[in-house]
Amino acid sequence: MNQALALAGTTISRRVLLSALAGLPVLIGQARSGLAQAQGDQLPSWNDGQTKRSIVEFVTRVTTQGGPDYVAPAERVAAFDNDGTLWVEQPMYVQLAFVLDRVKALAPANPGWTTQQPFKAVLDGDLRALAESGEKGLMQLVAVTHAGMTSEEFATIATDWLASARHPRFKRPYTELVYQPMLELLAYLRANGFKTFIVSGGGVEFMRPWTDRVYGIPPEQVVGSSIKTQYEMRRGLPIIFRLPEINFIDDGAGKPVGINQQIGRRPIAAFGNSDGDLEMLQWTTMSGGVRFGLIVHHTDGEREYAYDRQSHFGKLDKALDAAAVDRWTVVDMKRDWKKIFAFEG
Amino acid sequence: MNQALALAGTTISRRVLLSALAGLPVLIGQARSGLAQAQGDQLPSWNDGQTKRSIVEFVTRVTTQGGPDYVAPAERVAAFDNDGTLWVEQPMYVQLAFVLDRVKALAPANPGWTTQQPFKAVLDGDLRALAESGEKGLMQLVAVTHAGMTSEEFATIATDWLASARHPRFKRPYTELVYQPMLELLAYLRANGFKTFIVSGGGVEFMRPWTDRVYGIPPEQVVGSSIKTQYEMRRGLPIIFRLPEINFIDDGAGKPVGINQQIGRRPIAAFGNSDGDLEMLQWTTMSGGVRFGLIVHHTDGEREYAYDRQSHFGKLDKALDAAAVDRWTVVDMKRDWKKIFAFEG
Numbered sequence: 026m027n028q029a030l031a032l033a034g035t036t037i038s039r040r041v042l043l044s045a046l047a048g049l050p051v052l053i054g055q056a057r058s059g060l061a062q063a064q065g066d067q068l069p070s071w072n073d074g075q076t077k078r079s080i081v082e083f084v085t086r087v088t089t090q091g092g093p094d095y096v097a098p099a100e101r102v103a104a105f106d107n108d109g110t111l112w113v114e115q116p117m118y119v120q121l122a123f124v125l126d127r128v129k130a131l132a133p134a135n136p137g138w139t140t141q142q143p144f145k146a147v148l149d150g151d152l153r154a155l156a157e158s159g160e161k162g163l164m165q166l167v168a169v170t171h172a173g174m175t176s177e178e179f180a181t182i183a184t185d186w187l188a189s190a191r192h193p194r195f196k197r198p199y200t201e202l203v204y205q206p207m208l209e210l211l212a213y214l215r216a217n218g219f220k221t222f223i224v225s226g227g228g229v230e231f232m233r234p235w236t237d238r239v240y241g242i243p244p245e246q247v248v249g250s251s252i253k254t255q256y257e258m259r260r261g262l263p264i265i266f267r268l269p270e271i272n273f274i275d276d277g278a279g280k281p282v283g284i285n286q287q288i289g290r291r292p293i294a295a296f297g298n299s300d301g302d303l304e305m306l307q308w309t310t311m312s313g314g315v316r317f318g319l320i321v322h323h324t325d326g327e328r329e330y331a332y333d334r335q336s337h338f339g340k341l342d343k344a345l346d347a348a349a350v351d352r353w354t355v356v357d358m359k360r361d362w363k364k365i366f367a368f369e370g
Numbered sequence: 371m372n373q374a375l376a377l378a379g380t381t382i383s384r385r386v387l388l389s390a391l392a393g394l395p396v397l398i399g400q401a402r403s404g405l406a407q408a409q410g411d412q413l414p415s416w417n418d419g420q421t422k423r424s425i426v427e428f429v430t431r432v433t434t435q436g437g438p439d440y441v442a443p444a445e446r447v448a449a450f451d452n453d454g455t456l457w458v459e460q461p462m463y464v465q466l467a468f469v470l471d472r473v474k475a476l477a478p479a480n481p482g483w484t485t486q487q488p489f490k491a492v493l494d495g496d497l498r499a500l501a502e503s504g505e506k507g508l509m510q511l512v513a514v515t516h517a518g519m520t521s522e523e524f525a526t527i528a529t530d531w532l533a534s535a536r537h538p539r540f541k542r543p544y545t546e547l548v549y550q551p552m553l554e555l556l557a558y559l560r561a562n563g564f565k566t567f568i569v570s571g572g573g574v575e576f577m578r579p580w581t582d583r584v585y586g587i588p589p590e591q592v593v594g595s596s597i598k599t600q601y602e603m604r605r606g607l608p609i610i611f612r613l614p615e616i617n618f619i620d621d622g623a624g625k626p627v628g629i630n631q632q633i634g635r636r637p638i639a640a641f642g643n644s645d646g647d648l649e650m651l652q653w654t655t656m657s658g659g660v661r662f663g664l665i666v667h668h669t670d671g672e673r674e675y676a677y678d679r680q681s682h683f684g685k686l687d688k689a690l691d692a693a694a695v696d697r698w699t700v701v702d703m704k705r706d707w708k709k710i711f712a713f714e715g
Contacts, residue, residue, distance in 0.1 A: 099588060176630055182620045220590075233634045243444060244634030245590075246567075254630060256623040256649055263653040264631045272631075278601040285521055285599060285610045286617075287632050289589030304601055308608040 067213045070206040070364040077361065079299055079354045080210065083317040084217050087293065094315040098218035102292040104284060104305060105211070107225035107232065109298040109339035110321050111240060113202040115330040116193065117338055120227050123186055127170040135169075144169075168269035171228065171251055180234045187235060197368065200239050204369045206319075206356075207296075219294070224248045224284055225303055227246075228278035230267075248283045250275045280305035293317065303344040310351060318353035320344060325359035328369070364368040412558045415551040415709040422706065424699045425555065428662040429562050432638065439660040443563035447637040449629060449650060450556070452570035452577060454643040455666050456585060458547040460675040461538065462683055466570050468531055472515040480514075487512075513614035516573065517597055519622035521610040525579045532580060542713065545584050549666075550712045551701075552641075556585055566640070569629055571621035571646055575612075585620045593628045595620045623636075625650035638662065648689040655696060663698035665689060670704035673714070 038071050071077040086094040087101065099274050108114035128138075128147040138144030143162030146154035155162060156240055171179065192202055211221050223232060229249030236242045251272040273282040284292065291365040295302070295309035302320070310316040322341065323332050333341040348355050358365065382434065416422040421693030431439040453459040473483075473492040483489030492497035500507060504615030516524065537547055556566050565702065568577060570588055581587045596617040599610050620628040626649050639662040640647070640654035647665070655661040667686065668677050678686040694698050702712065 099582070102590075179682060216690045229631075229634065237444070245447075245632070248632060251631060254627050256626045256653065258652070261656075263626065263649070263656050265626060265653075281608065282599050286574075286596060287590070289574065289592060304608070307603070308601065308610075311606075311608050 067216065067328065068206065068209050070209055070362060071206065071351065072361055072363050074361060076354055076356055080213075080317075080319070083294070083315065084214065088217050088316050095312070096293055099289065100293060101214075101219040102215070102288060102290050103214050103219045103221050103294040104280075104288075104292040104296070104309065104363060105207075105221060105242075106297040106299070106302045106305070107223050107227055107249075109323065110296055110302070111203055111207050111223070112199065113195075113324075115332065117335075118227070119199045120231050123183065124166050124170050124200075125230070126186060126190060127182070129170060137195050140332040145259060164269070167252070172267045172269035176254065176267060176268055179230055179267055180354045182298045184234050194261050195366075200235055200304065201368060202366060203239055204321075204362070205364050205369075206362045208240065208367075210296075211242070214294070215241065220246065222246045222248060222288060222292070224275065224280050224295075224305060226250055226274070226279075228252075229275075246304075248275055248280075248287045250279075276301045278304045281308040284308070295319070296321070298323065299339040300344045303347060306344065306347070306353060307351070310353065318348070319356060320348050320349065320353055320360060324357050325362075325365065327359075328365045330356060331359075371713045376612065388490075388630050399596070412561065413551065413554050415554055415707060417706055417708050419706060421699055421701055425558075425662075425664070428639070428660065429559065431660050433495060433562050441638055441659070445635065445638060446559075446562070446564040447565050447633060447635050448559050448564045448639040449569040449625075449637040449641070449654065450552075450566060450587075451642040451647045451650070452568050452572055452594075455641055455647070456548055456552050456568070456669065457544065458537065458540075458674065459684045460668075460677065460681075463572070465543075465576050467535065468528065468576070469515050471531060471535060472527070473511060476514060484711060492618045504521065509614070511599070517612045517614035519612055521575060521599065521612060524575055524612055528576050530577050540608060540711075545580055547711060548584055549707070550709050550714075551707045552666075553585065553712075555641075556587070559639070560586065565636070567591045567593060567629075567633060569625050569640075569650060571595055571619070571624075573597075574620075593620055593625075593632045595624075623649045628652035629653070640664070641666070642689065643668065644684040645685050645689045648692060651689065651692070652696070655698065663693070663696065664701060665693050665698055666701045667703060669702050670707075670710065672704075673710045676704075 038226070061287050068077055068080070086092060087096040089095055105111055108118055109191040110235040112119070119252055125147055128144060131139050132144070132148055141149060143155050143158035143165055146152065146158060147166070174182070187199060190199060191197060192199055195202055214221055221242055223236055223240070223246065225232060225248070228246055229251050232249055233247050236247050237244065253270045253272040255267040257264055257266050273279065273283065280302065284305065291312060292309045293314070295306050296319045297306055298321040310318040320341070322345070323330050323339070325331060332339065333345060345355070347353070356362070413425070431437060432441040450456055453463055457464070461527055472491055473489060477483050477489070477493055480489070484493060488500050488503035488510055491497065491503060492511065519527070532544060535544060536542060537544055541545060559566055566587055568581060568585070568591065570577060570593070571704055572594050574592055574596050577590040577592050577594055581592050582589065598613040598615045598617045600613055602609055618624065618628065625647065628648065636657060637654045638659070640651050641664045642651055643666040651663040655663040665686070667690070668675050668684070668695050670676060677684065677688060690700070692698070701707070
């Protein structure tokens with residue numbers, strides 16, 4: 026929390042942060058057990074009301090054979106943002122917590138870091154100084170935490186971290202801090218012939234090791250930011266080596282580009298929670314047919330967090346205005362979600 | 371044919387060609403009707419022998435539950451090169467034929483081209499002069515044929531072209547010039563729980579509009595080369611605009627990189643026909659478990675084409691040597707394939 030507050034006052038832009046966080050993998054998670062497969066209500070953690078109704082109506086329309094809005098199963102592509110849409114992004118992006126922890130873990134082998142920025146700032150917990158190191162500083166942190174190893178090694182590092190790291194407020198593994206209503210929504214869509222994709226500003230290799238276990242979304246259905254990689258033969262064995270250079274930032278206008286590049290189909294439904302999802306929502310919904318856009322609005326400071334227009338993580342401002350104009354569904358977490366996390370009551 | 375011969379004598383490297391061809395889409399094809407779903411032999415166009423046996427043995431081993439080599443269905447990723455592996459690449463890459471035809475189609479609206487290289491060379495059919503225009507010339511051709519329109523417009527252009535273009539020797543649409551034994555192999559693998567992907571040096575947007583229809587491979591399972599794109603709002607509607615700049619070359623060492631980037635899993639089987647597939651085959655097969663690598667060797671000049679170490683399209687030299695060392699299966703088209711195209715007797 027304190028770290029987040031410190032960062033919130035800094036000059037580090039979301040884009041710089043995302044650049045810094047591009048790349049990665051992990052492994053963990055068991056929240057999938059909460060998936061709804063009830064014969065009756067497939068969205069039991071959603072309160073009855075207009076929000077839930079809008080979801081069911083959309084799915085009914087595009088799956089009704091012979092109906093005017095029918096969409097063939099192959100075209101039922103649904104794109105989900107991750108941070109703040111499927112799991113918690115406060116007090117900071119999970120991947121940023123990973124970066125900070127990882128620098129600390131590597132510090133003993135790098136004694137010079139105690140006097141060298143931006144590493145000193147991380148080790149001192151001085152995020153204001155870290156912010157002052159700017160984009161260059163963050164790229165140095167990415168270089169030492171996300172690059173300089175094979176993809177497989179990175180997956181192991183991230184996996185091990187996720188297995189042991191705990192959220193500062195909830196004291197639980199991050200993979201338990203996924204939204205139960207969204208897990209139900211993912212399952213509901215798949216049960217109706219949708220193919221569900223993650224389209225996240227987070228690093229694609231940070232997500233892939235655990236998205237199948239946690240969300241039921243396999244690696245090939247995860248689109249994300251990335252650093253450059255290189256194929257090499259090393260000691261007679263082929264590897265993919267991770268380089269300290271940004272390859273692609275899957276955020277904002279990058280999201281439709283990333284979707285087009287990797288999926289090659291235009292989604293018919295998109296789910297986000299911040300201005301970084303604006304273009305994905307536009308591209309998905311402004312195509313003529315019956316389409317669905319949804320924004321998760323974080324309104325529950327008691328059970329989770331309440332933030333929108335002023336937040337430095339998951340800022341929701343332009344996209345909230347656009348939601349009214351473009352008739353996207355806005356989830357009021359406090360009102361619409363009976364339960365936020367599977368571990369509640 | 372003459373064009374190919376002309377090009378074969380030039381200084382244009384495969385990489386330059388691929389760079390020049392990156393990007394694109396199309397639509398057409400009906401060859402999928404030939405897919406084998408026989409209860410008995412699922413590979414009827416393959417002659418009995420060691421080649422066919424090696425395929426069946428591999429599939430049996432990795433799908434035998436409880437066996438030492440069992441691989442879970444989710445991990446059964448199979449990667450297929452396209453040009454020369456699934457369809458004809460002689461007398462030139464299909465996408466290059468598209469480029470040349472497209473320049474001719476655009477010429478009336480660009481009268482200056484009759485005196486301006488590299489366009490003049492294309493219009494005169496002077497591929498030696500085209501080659502002399504080098505990488506810069508080819509990039510100019512890419513710019514006018516592959517960029518400067520939306521992704522959807524490009525898909526339509528490529529689709530229309532494929533619907534009308536005919537192969538110079540076989541006088542048939544290119545989408546009929548797919549190898550019947552490979553279609554059977556794709557279907558056989560899918561029937562055994564494999565997810566089949568294309569991993570091609572060709573432009574990803576040139577392939578996606580027709581791969582599902584022709585190969586049963588949906589757009590999201592096509593990895594290829596690409597040009598940069600940009601998201602824009604134009605007249606109130608969101609578009610993906612194609613830019614005249616290379617984004618990624620999915621060839622050689624780029625293939626494992628592209629697979630890792632887009633699929634995020636290491637294949638357990640890979641199928642290619644040229645040196646551009648070498649690294650993909652290495653990365654797939656040199657990972658410890660029971661893996662499968664296959665090279666299509668073009669040995670049938672009568673029914674198709676015979677070429678390998680000296681060819682400028684689909685050169686097979688290093689990968690043929692590696693096949694012996696790494697025990698990849700080498701298909702002798704003349705000996706192993708009962709039928710090459712579905713339209714044969």
